[in-house]
Amino acid sequence: MQEKSTRTPNADRRAMMRKKLMDAARSLFVEKGFAATSTPEIVKSAQVTRGALYHHFEDKEDLFRAVVVAEAKELRQAIEVATKGTIDDPLGTGSKGYFEAMSIQGRAQLLLIDGPAVLGVQEMDQIDAGGGRAALRTGLITANPDLSDEGLEAVTKVLSAGYDRAALAIAQGEAAKPYEQAMAALVRATIS
Amino acid sequence: MQEKSTRTPNADRRAMMRKKLMDAARSLFVEKGFAATSTPEIVKSAQVTRGALYHHFEDKEDLFRAVVVAEAKELRQAIEVATKGTIDDPLGTGSKGYFEAMSIQGRAQLLLIDGPAVLGVQEMDQIDAGGGRAALRTGLITANPDLSDEGLEAVTKVLSAGYDRAALAIAQGEAAKPYEQAMAALVRATIS
DNA sequence: TTGCATGCATACAGCCTGTATGTTTATGGA
């Protein structure tokens, strides 16, 4: 009479189930895209039932959102760690950190392609808040405090877009170096 | 031996039906996105039946592809027209033409967000071939023939990504000028 | 211990997609 000795407190249980679903979902979303991934597939991969999924998430999109938010958070933290305590060339360091963090399998697809399409550009902007773009902006300002405040936001956004496209190209198998150099040159030109 | 039928069954009729479906589809895709648009909605809006849709297009994705390809073609032609016969500052002219062409309602969403998500980054790259990016590259080379051939492709891509993000931001209601200036500055820095 | 809330599984209704099948219309040869 082996009682259920695995009496996991509800809070842990909840976190574990969410993680299990999010991991399975992430994997499938990356592999086949959001639209082509069905909830039956996800729960089968996670070895639970759709009841669990819809208990923990509002709907399929909400699960996707959770995956993307977690991904954005990891990216943000990776950049933070990389740039933490760097005194000289924070832009170069941050750039390196960004490319490295974005080389994680599926991350570019999730954050740059499916995210905007499924959640919308506006919401993805929110989710990204404080991510690479913010670091880039402070880096630019630090390197050249004279940068006009007026256009700074726009410059930051388009440069950040360059970084994103570079990361995506690299994720698709293109060589990294030309892109790293291209972005470095653009940033250098911007702050001088 | 049944030889190849050379008959041309009502070509005009065919073109008109395709256009009617593509127009209705474009409108709904822009309004609600690809995934949230159903084929019953599309054909209702076009005042035909799903039979017509599936007669002219393989599936919903194929219809979307047709819409996107047409959109990309219009963009390309608009840029061509704008830059045609410009002697000085072809980059500035092309830039202006690009932004103007990208201000068409829904175009940025279709080409920059839904396109890559639905058709994939690779295929969108094909579809865009000869579009703004090609014009940008030749413009860069013309302005400064010394640009290293090695990294030119990468530079072109990240700059092009900047243009795209700028166009998207403008399409979302942000002011155009800061973005136009930011891109002009980046391009200037690149060719000098 | 008891009653309730939470966690999860099962069942169901509605919609959507793609295909198969039927009907009309136009075309080009006889």
Place this chain on the structure above:
DNA sequence: TCCATAAACATACAGGCTGTATGCATGCAA
């Protein structure tokens, strides 16, 4: 002109997916 045929389009159907409703079990608090 008329007919055979392929294209154009409409209708019907099968399977799958989403989200919700419902039911049972388990942890928790009183």
